[in-house]
Every structure is written in structure tokens, then in C-alpha cells.
Amino acid sequence: MGESAVRSAPGPFQANQLKDGDRYELSSGHPIYCAPAGPEHAGRSLTGAAVIASDPDVEWAGVDAGFAPEPGTLRAPDVAVAAPPDGRGWIPGVPLLAVEYAGVGQDESDLQTKIAELLGGGSRYIWVVRLLGPRRVEVYRSGEPMRVATIGESLTAPGVLRNPIPVEALFERAAADRAALRNLLQRAGYADLDAVREEGREEGREEGREEGREEGREEGRGEGIADAILTLLAERGLTVAPDLAARIHACRDHDQLKRWLRAATRVTDPAALFAMGDFHQVR
CATH class of the missing domain: 3.90.1570.10 (tt1808, chain A)
Structure with a gap:
């Protein structure tokens, strides 16, 4: 104007x-x-x-x-x-x-x-x-x-x-x-969110060969999403404390992980992610 x-x-x-x-x-x-x-x-x-x-x-x-x-x-x-x-x-x-x-x-x-x-x-x-x-x-x-x-x-x-x-x-x-x-996913090397999920499925299949296919697939999918969350935060220049990174990786609630992944595009403090879910979901 x-x-x-x-x-x-x-x-x-x-x-x-x-x-x-x-x-x-x-x-x-x-x-x-x-x-x-x-x-x-x-x-x-x-x-x-x-x-x-x-x-x-x-x-x-x-x-x-x-x-x-x-x-x-x-x-x-x-x-x-x-x-x-x-x-x-x-x-x-x-x-x-x-x-x-x-x-x-x-x-x-x-x-x-x-x-x-x-x-x-x-x-x-x-x-x-x-x-x-x-x-x-x-x-x-x-x-x-x-x-x-x-x-x-x-x-x-x-x-x-x-x-x-x-x-x-x-x-x-x-x-x-x-x-x-x-x-942001493309900046981190993923084509899109489906690519993150596919990576999780691949890791899950590898672990499933040794520890049980179904359990391994679930573990791998969660790890893939957790890695994507930490990669996005790092790409935005945000430092994640080790204890928070460990808690993200420990989460087994995939819906919660997906909410955190979406929120990672806009938070200014990584700790704010946990305001979106209760810690009882994190083992």
C-alpha cells in the first residue's frame, strides 16, 4: 500500500x-x-x-x-x-x-x-x-x-x-x-509423506525377518516417521535435546507421530510438539 x-x-x-x-x-x-x-x-x-x-x-x-x-x-x-x-x-x-x-x-x-x-x-x-x-x-x-x-x-x-x-x-x-x-520433506530427501511411510515399511520388513514380520513392520514405520520429524526440525535449524529425540523415537502411537510430523513444519520450539499429546503414549 x-x-x-x-x-x-x-x-x-x-x-x-x-x-x-x-x-x-x-x-x-x-x-x-x-x-x-x-x-x-x-x-x-x-x-x-x-x-x-x-x-x-x-x-x-x-x-x-x-x-x-x-x-x-x-x-x-x-x-x-x-x-x-x-x-x-x-x-x-x-x-x-x-x-x-x-x-x-x-x-x-x-x-x-x-x-x-x-x-x-x-x-x-x-x-x-x-x-x-x-x-x-x-x-x-x-x-x-x-x-x-x-x-x-x-x-x-x-x-x-x-x-x-x-x-x-x-x-x-x-x-x-x-x-x-x-x-520440507523434499529438502530432507523424501519425495513426499508416502515416501516416508514406504521407508518405514522397508525398515519394518528388514526387522520383521529377524523378530517377526508384523512387529518389525510396525516398528519400522514408527522409526521412519520419527526420523522424518527429527530431520524436518534439523532442516529448519531447530536443535532437539537428546531426551526429546529419544522420546520421539520411543513413541509407538503412529497417529501421534503423524500429528507431530505435521506440527514440525511450524513449531519454533521442538519441546512444543509434546503439547499435542499426552506422555502416556510414549513408552
Whole structure:
């Protein structure tokens, strides 16, 4: 969101005059005030960022990151994917993928100017997630007409994202969790949750040859899911205390393990997993 500025001539400001935390963007040297986001805008943009940042091919993604394609322009998309920045200060150039959440108070004129500046600077994809009216995402690419994707469709960004993103995953937490879980499993070397289950079945079959086929299969499936939980937490940079890791591996309740696996995509403290189930399930 921002205030439109008369841009018939370049304005007097440059990106290097702004510092981290200033609530302004620049367009051709003209300042554009960026108001704080309301709860819907803030919550939905965080949901979308989690899905996008977890994609296996994304090396770097940011929220409200400042990009400076030229000295008088500074733009900060709600969510951006780019090559890992080198050094401090504003990021030179533009993101490969930019996502804007447009809700109440959106300045449409400035939004279109922002889209044109990003595409003109080399952005490959711009998605505008509309928070008013029917749920939809406007897709912009240089040299192509804008198209609209609606619920039930998927968004793709070849060369930037490996996986398609369902439109609803940019709006709904549950859909976002499913997509992020798929992404994080792929980062950990699994194609999907079925691959985790299959690995568990394979381990179960090996143990079953020695200790009894049925018991071994159940043990292996549980161990496979437990390993996936710990791998996901490690992939997210979360340290699991040895006693918690042991308790996860000791759990024999597969439904509980699956709940923990889904929760592992969003917890910030591994110990919080155990708030989802009673310890009497852990032997």
C-alpha cells in the first residue's frame, strides 16, 4: 500500500538515504509511505511466505526486503525470492519472484507502477494476492497479458520454484501447511509423506525377518516417521535435546507421530510438539 506521487519528473530522494526500518519505498526518487499491515494482510502474507520459502529450490526468500534496481527506486514486496544477497544494505536489482497482498486501502495506481518497475528491472513473476472479493491471484509476467488464477488452480514459477503452489495455500493455513510439509520433506530427501511411510515399511520388513514380520513392520514405520520429524526440525535449524529425540523415537502411537510430523513444519520450539499429546503414549 502507498500514496501515489506525481512522477512527471524524477524526485530528489535516493535509496541510500533510507535506512532499515524506514516506512517508505521510492519510485523514481519520490517517497511512498507504507502503512503497517492489518491482521488479515499480515497473517496471510506470513502464510504465503512459509510455503514459498520452504520450496526445495529456494535458496533465499524474504519478507518486506528492500530491492534497489536503480538509485532512485526502492521496492519492498510482501514476499520475495532472490539469489542470496551479498553484503549489507539494500539488495541490488529486483527479486525473481515478488508477491504482493492487496487488501483494504490498497493504492491501485502505485501497485501497477510497482509491478511495472519490478518487471522492467527483470523480475520473472509477480503474484498479486487479492484479499477483497473472490479469492484470486493475479499473475504478471513481462511481455504477457495478466492472467487470474482462482481456488482450485495452482501457481507455477519455473526456474524459481520447484513445486506448484495451490492458490488456496496463499490464503489458508491448512493448505499452506500441507504444501510446506511436502517442500520440507523434499529438502530432507523424501519425495513426499508416502515416501516416508514406504521407508518405514522397508525398515519394518528388514526387522520383521529377524523378530517377526508384523512387529518389525510396525516398528519400522514408527522409526521412519520419527526420523522424518527429527530431520524436518534439523532442516529448519531447530536443535532437539537428546531426551526429546529419544522420546520421539520411543513413541509407538503412529497417529501421534503423524500429528507431530505435521506440527514440525511450524513449531519454533521442538519441546512444543509434546503439547499435542499426552506422555502416556510414549513408552
